[in-house]
Amino acid sequence: xxxxxxxxxxxxxxxxxxxxxxxxxxxxxxxxxxxxxxxxxxxxxxxxxxxxxxxxxxxxxxxxxxxxxxxxxxxxxxxxxxxxxxxxxxxxxxxxxxxxxxxxxxxxxxxxxxxxxxxxxxxxxxxxxxxxxxxxxxxxxxxxxxxxxxxxxxxxxxxxxxxxxxxxxxxxxxxxxxxxxxxxxxxxxxxxxxxxxxxxxxxxxxxxxxxxxxxxxxxxxxxxxxxxxxxxxxxxxxxxxxxxxxxxxxxxxxxxxxxxxxxxxxxxxxxxxxxxxxxxxxxxxxxxxxxxxxxxxxxxxxxxxxxxxxxxxxxxxxxxxxxxxxxxxxxxxxxxxxxxxxxxxxxxxxxxxxxxxxxxxxxxxxxxxxxxxxxxxxxxxxxxxxxxxxxxxxxxxxxxxxxxxxxxxxxxxxxxxxxxxxxxxxxxxxxxxxxxxxxxxxxxxxxxxxxxxxxxxxxxxxxxxxxxxxxxxxxxxxxxxxxxxxxxxxxxxxxxxxxxxxxxxxxxxxxxxxxxxxxxxxxxxxxxxxxxxxxxxxxxxxxxxxxxxxxx
Amino acid sequence: xxxxxxxxxxxxxxxxxxxxxxxxxxxxxxxxxxxxxxxxxxxxxxxxxxxxxxxxxxxxxxxxxxxxxxxxxxxxxxxxxxxxxxxxxxxxxxxxxxxxxxxxxxxxxxxxxxxxxxxxxxxxxxxxxxxxxxxxxxxxxxxxxxxxxxxxxxxxxxxxxxxxxxxxxx
Ligand SMILES: Cc1ncc(C[n+]2csc(CCOP(=O)(O)OP(=O)(O)O)c2C)c(N)n1
Numbered sequence: 001x002x003x004x005x006x007x008x009x010x011x012x013x014x015x016x017x018x019x020x021x022x023x024x025x026x027x028x029x030x031x032x033x034x035x036x037x038x039x040x041x042x043x044x045x046x047x048x049x050x051x052x053x054x055x056x057x058x059x060x061x062x063x064x065x066x067x068x069x070x071x072x073x074x075x076x077x078x079x080x081x082x083x084x085x086x087x088x089x090x091x092x093x094x095x096x097x098x099x100x101x102x103x104x105x106x107x108x109x110x111x112x113x114x115x116x117x118x119x120x121x122x123x124x125x126x127x128x129x130x131x132x133x134x135x136x137x138x139x140x141x142x143x144x145x146x147x148x149x150x151x152x153x154x155x156x157x158x159x160x161x162x163x164x165x166x167x168x169x170x171x172x173x174x175x176x177x178x179x180x181x182x183x184x185x186x187x188x189x190x191x192x193x194x195x196x197x198x199x200x201x202x203x204x205x206x207x208x209x210x211x212x213x214x215x216x217x218x219x220x221x222x223x224x225x226x227x228x229x230x231x232x233x234x235x236x237x238x239x240x241x242x243x244x245x246x247x248x249x250x251x252x253x254x255x256x257x258x259x260x261x262x263x264x265x266x267x268x269x270x271x272x273x274x275x276x277x278x279x280x281x282x283x284x285x286x287x288x289x290x291x292x293x294x295x296x297x298x299x300x301x302x303x304x305x306x307x308x309x310x311x312x313x314x315x316x317x318x319x320x321x322x323x324x325x326x327x328x329x330x331x332x333x334x335x336x337x338x339x340x341x342x343x344x345x346x347x348x349x350x351x352x353x354x355x356x357x358x359x360x361x362x363x364x365x366x367x368x369x370x371x372x373x374x375x376x377x378x379x380x381x382x383x384x385x386x387x388x389x390x391x392x393x394x395x396x397x398x399x400x401x402x403x404x405x406x407x408x409x410x411x412x413x414x415x416x417x418x419x420x421x422x423x424x425x426x427x428x429x430x431x432x433x434x435x436x437x438x439x440x441x442x443x444x445x446x447x448x449x450x451x452x453x454x455x456x457x458x459x460x461x462x463x464x465x466x467x468x469x470x471x472x473x474x475x476x477x478x479x480x481x482x483x484x485x486x487x488x489x490x491x492x493x494x495x496x497x498x499x500x501x502x503x504x505x506x507x508x509x510x511x512x513x514x515x516x517x518x519x520x521x522x523x524x525x526x527x528x529x530x531x532x533x534x535x536x537x538x539x540x541x542x543x544x545x546x547x548x549x550x551x552x
Numbered sequence: 553x554x555x556x557x558x559x560x561x562x563x564x565x566x567x568x569x570x571x572x573x574x575x576x577x578x579x580x581x582x583x584x585x586x587x588x589x590x591x592x593x594x595x596x597x598x599x600x601x602x603x604x605x606x607x608x609x610x611x612x613x614x615x616x617x618x619x620x621x622x623x624x625x626x627x628x629x630x631x632x633x634x635x636x637x638x639x640x641x642x643x644x645x646x647x648x649x650x651x652x653x654x655x656x657x658x659x660x661x662x663x664x665x666x667x668x669x670x671x672x673x674x675x676x677x678x679x680x681x682x683x684x685x686x687x688x689x690x691x692x693x694x695x696x697x698x699x700x701x702x703x704x705x706x707x708x709x710x711x712x713x714x715x716x717x718x719x720x721x722x
Binding site: 116118121122125126129146178179180181201302303306307308 | 567
């Protein structure tokens with residue numbers, strides 16, 4: 001049967017199980033929008049293409065499925081760039097479709113032409129410009145395959161208007177055949193045996209778990225491993241929820257804003273088992289003094305991560321879930337000893353805590369969100385102090401419940417991501433925990449949430465500052481607050497103008513009632529929490545310092 | 553240390569940009585890169601000379617492998633290989649000097665591919681050392697223009713860098 005490129009695209013999307021697309025139309029994607037008009041796929045119209053990309057990203061992180069976004073050529077495509085880079089840094093499976101000018105106009109600086117495959121070369125796992133309508137179906141299939149397998153990541157498919165608008169006979173492209181793409185999924189015997197021997201011989205093991213655990217769905221295997229070895233587990237920001245935060249073996253987060261006990265444990269361990277984590281500089285601190293006494297085992301599906309930042313003694317390439325299963329077969333239970341006692345003593349001595357003084361504290365707000373939601377909410381964040389306080393004071397016990405921009409640190413991520421999360425999890429309570437700076441980067445998406453009746457809650461921790469930057473200015477620039485103070489709009493009125501609910505809280509006594517009201521509302525709610533202005537995120541390891549040099 | 557990588561890639565548009573971009577983005581030092589298609593028109597082969605220690609080389613190889621279009625990478629530095637560069641040199645040559653220049657060409661087994669009123673173009677292939685020596689011996693006459701390909705290299709004897717070989721290994 002003859003079909004247009006756009007109809008073929010829709011057909012392929014259905015075959016891939018896509019049920020929602022986040023997008024924004026324009027001339028170059030009109031054929032695609034026309035085909036979507038009567039397709040059985042939900043389309044969410046955001047107010048900015050960056051919002052569409054982040055929403056697709058949030059949807060993917062919450063659901064484990066591939067997130068899909070769509071934009072027109074030129075400015076539509078370039079508006080996706082931050083969202084794509086964000087997904088790339090955090091290994092999120094995403095396929096971004098962009099319209100392109102007609103093939104005949106390519107390369108002539110035509111109206112709304114941007115070389116989006118060129119622009120996104122370094123921030124996609126792979127990308128395509130479809131020049132021939134007969135390649136379209138195969139390309140879409142490959143794009144989904146590449147985005148979702150191995151180490152996931154964003155794939156961009158750029159489709160000229162004559163390709164989406166042209167006609168051809170639709171043929172199933174058959175199985176994917178990419179000679180250069182074969183992710184390694186199981187660990188090598190020899191490496192596994194070496195790792196098992198090192199683990200059994202260790203006295204002071206620590207497990208360091210990253211986002212790879214969440215991506216691979218390996219949280220149960222990780223828990224089994226930790227319990228078998230009685231090994232404490234510290235996670236990266238991306239790993240939060242990959243190991244239950246309320247588990248006695250949990251050390252919480254490590255690194256720059258990690259707990260004191262996690263950082264001490266890493267400094268003193270004799271074996272570090274890195275699982276789906278990539279030794280980011282925010283985690284390692286001064287590299288040459290990172291885990292100085294440890295034999296390092298590194299499990300990752302991406303071989304290029306192994307040895308990239310830190311020399312590794314025993315590398316194991318493979319899917320984290322498979323490799324942990326393979327390892328578990330080779331290990332025996334360990335007995336508690338001095339190491340476990342030492343860890344518990346550190347946890348008692350250096351708990352994460354803050355001072356209450358009658359004024360509204362950010363930590364208090366987050367702790368209360370945890371209590372009111374029973375720890376069952378899906379939380380997204382923006383980037384800044386509020387993000388770190390969320391990591392500290394909301395205990396994440398399940399994977400895919402903490403959704404935050406880790407690698408790129410994108411302000412403006414959390415709110416559109418929360419929209420994607422709410423679409424993926426319509427029956428769950430979703431909170432975007434935001435700063436007053438960050439929320440204003442994509443606040444226009446309130447309209448999207450209202451239109452689609454998505455009851456997303458936004459908790460703004462309003463300190464009147466670009467808080468995290470102010471904190472650095474306080475600590476490292478002698479309190480010279482250069483351009484970090486904010487004069488904000490009235491967030492309550494703004495919410496109301498959009499048709500959402502706006503609530504303001506400045507007295508700790510009003511905290512709980514406001515939150516209880518928010519979770520009951522069926523409309524989006526924007527909560528403006530007026531918090532202590534110059535509260536700091538502590539403890540903190542200064543950038544470039546070893547992990548045991550802690551400011552607190 | 554310099555390493556020579558033989559890299560097979562799918563002959564897709566943009567593959568050279570992907571490879572070259574990866575080198576600059578990750579701060580790897582590319583010494584030379586020569587590319588052309590193989591006997592299979594779908595597959596191109598790149599010979600990449602890269603400077604760095606074992607750690608750098610490991611990262612280069614792993615990052616290259618991540619590119620979907622890259623099918624196979626062999627570091628042939630440690631093996632027996634044959635390598636060649638091609639140079640073309642346009643040298644100033646008054647009629648009186650042509651005899652001398654032709655003698656030099658003879659020594660290096662170079663060929664004269666163009667003869668002008670006051671210039672000659674010579675073509676020479678060989679390894680880097682030979683090409684350098686050839687260039688040096690023509691310099692006194694006045695080099696007007698010079699163009700060199702990057703290095704291409706191939707393993708000696710029974711070893712291959714081909715796709716079929718890769719399929720057997722897998
Ligand atoms: C798009 C973007 N621009 C700039 C930054 C740098 N930056 C990191 S944190 C921060 C301040 C965030 O302020 P706010 O959203 O109010 O949160 P707070 O730290 O006060 O909780 C800035 C500007 C960033 N991460 N992202």
